[in-house]
Each structure stands twice: as structure tokens, then as C-alpha cells.
Amino acid sequence: MEIIIFDTQKELDAYAADLLVNTAGEKPDAVLGLATGSTPIGIYDKIVERYNEKKISFAGVTTFNLDEYVGLRQENEQSYAYYMQKHLFSHIDILAENTHLPNGMAEDIEAECARYDEMLEARPVDIQLLGLGHNGHIGFNEPDVNLSGGTHAVQLKAETREANARFFASMNEVPSYAITMGVGSILKANTILMAVRGADKAGIVKEALTGPITTNVPASLLQTHARVIVLLDREAGRMIE
Numbered sequence: 001m002e003i004i005i006f007d008t009q010k011e012l013d014a015y016a017a018d019l020l021v022n023t024a025g026e027k028p029d030a031v032l033g034l035a036t037g038s039t040p041i042g043i044y045d046k047i048v049e050r051y052n053e054k055k056i057s058f059a060g061v062t063t064f065n066l067d068e069y070v071g072l073r074q075e076n077e078q079s080y081a082y083y084m085q086k087h088l089f090s091h092i093d094i095l096a097e098n099t100h101l102p103n104g105m106a107e108d109i110e111a112e113c114a115r116y117d118e119m120l121e122a123r124p125v126d127i128q129l130l131g132l133g134h135n136g137h138i139g140f141n142e143p144d145v146n147l148s149g150g151t152h153a154v155q156l157k158a159e160t161r162e163a164n165a166r167f168f169a170s171m172n173e174v175p176s177y178a179i180t181m182g183v184g185s186i187l188k189a190n191t192i193l194m195a196v197r198g199a200d201k202a203g204i205v206k207e208a209l210t211g212p213i214t215t216n217v218p219a220s221l222l223q224t225h226a227r228v229i230v231l232l233d234r235e236a237g238r239m240i241e
């Protein structure tokens with residue numbers, strides 16, 4: 001596991017963006033695994049900047065997002081589909097049919113999870129961007145006694161709904177369920193790029209990266225992967241320096 005600590009958010013964003021851009025540069029039909037949350041926003045801004053500098057085309061690139069809320073339409077500003085359009089897809093030349101997110105409005109959620117896994121099976125992820133939840137979740141894989149390998153529906157923990165409530169008008173509007181790629185699927189990516197910032201994540205960063213490998217801290221399973229790059233700002237990295 002490679003851990004890099006950055007003095008500034010800008011440096012972290014540029015480093016992460018360039019890893020993703022270079023993957024697509026070296027392999028024009030690359031498959032990028034993407035994430036949501038507040039952490040990746042600066043990374044996506046930087047990717048758009050690189051695109052506008054004509055450094056890269058995404059015309060042949062495929063993307064898979066980690067997760068989506070159940071019950072929010074794509075037009076809902078809090079849906080991850082909307083987030084991806086807003087922060088990345090609408091600014092670059094990626095083809096709509098090559099961008100994938102779980103469909104949280106699917107009538108048959110189980111069938112939707114199976115469909116997503118089939119697509120992932122056919123197009124393995126070259127590099128997977130990840131954030132980290134305060135309780136150690138990755139995607140929406142919440143701490144539990146067991147973790148699922150493949151894409152599945154999850155009931156969100158109270159602390160996750162509270163952490164994400166800042167994006168919604170009220171707590172009542174925060175969905176209770178989500179569809180997420182499983183930890184098994186995440187670990188199948190060739191390279192995993194986890195970006196974490198903020199003093200409030202310092203403790204969980206330490207647990208995930210240096211603590212025991214346990215399903216109670218889903219991100220700790222990343223320790224079993226051969227190629228993980230962790231990008232931290234000083235605050236998030238202060239307990240492992």
C-alpha cells in the first residue's frame with residue numbers, strides 16, 4: 001500500500017486527477033471506477049481542467065460508479081446520477097451509454113444488482129476511486145459481521161444518513177437504502193485509489209490502514225489488495241505520520 005500525504009487539497013486533487021487521466025491516456029478504452037461524496041469534487045474539477053486543456057479524450061472510456069441511493073430519480077439533485085452529470089460527465093466527451101451507475105429506481109432491485117455485476121464482470125475496472133466514510137465504509141458497504149462480495153442493496157446506518165444529511169433539505173429526505181458495489185467487486189479493480197481528507201477522518205484512516213482487517217471496518221479489507229494508493233491531506237493523515 002502506497003500512502004501519500006499532501007500539504008494542500010489542490011495537490012491531492014491534481015495527483016488523483018492525473019492518475020485517472022493517465023490511465024485513460026495510456027488505455028483509451030480504460031474502465032474507471034468512480035465515487036461520489038464531497039472528497040472527489042475537486043478531483044473531478046481537475047479532470048475537467050485537463051480535458052479543457054485538450055490533454056485527454058474520454059470518448060472510449062467506460063465508467064462504473066460505486067453506488068446510488070434507492071428511490072431517487074436521476075433528476076433529483078441528491079442522486080449520485082445527478083452528481084456525476086453535474087461534476088464530471090456533462091463537461092467531458094464521455095458517451096452517456098458508457099457511464100454506469102446502479103439504478104436506484106429499478107423495480108426489481110435484485111435483478112438490477114445482478115445486471116450491474118454482469119457488466120462489471122465484462123468490463124473489469126482498471127482504477128477505482130474511493131472515498132472513506134467516517135465509520136470505515138467504502139461505497140455504501142457499511143460495517144457488519146458479514147460483507148457482501150457483489151452488488152447489493154444496503155440499509156444505511158444512522159451515522160451515514162446523518163453524515164450525508166448535509167446534502168438534503170432535511171433528515172427525513174435522506175434515503176434509508178442504497179445499492180452499492182460489494183467489497184469483493186471493489187477489490188477486483190486493478191488499482192485502487194482512495195482519497196481522504198479532514199481531521200474528522202484521521203482516526204478511521206489509522207484504523208483502516210494500520211488496524212486489524214475486519215468487516216467492522218470495511219476499508220481495512222483494502223490491506224489485502226496488491227495495488228492500493230492512498231492520498232491523504234495532512235489532517236486525515238495526522239495519526240499515521
Ligand SMILES: N[C@@H]1[C@@H](O)[C@H](O)[C@@H](COP(=O)(O)O)O[C@@H]1O
Nearest residue numbers: 036037038039131132133139140
Ligand atoms: N457513498 C458515499 C461514499 O462513497 C463516500 O466515500 C462517503 C464519504 O464522503 P465524503 O467524501 O463526503 O466524506 O460518502 C458517501 O457515503
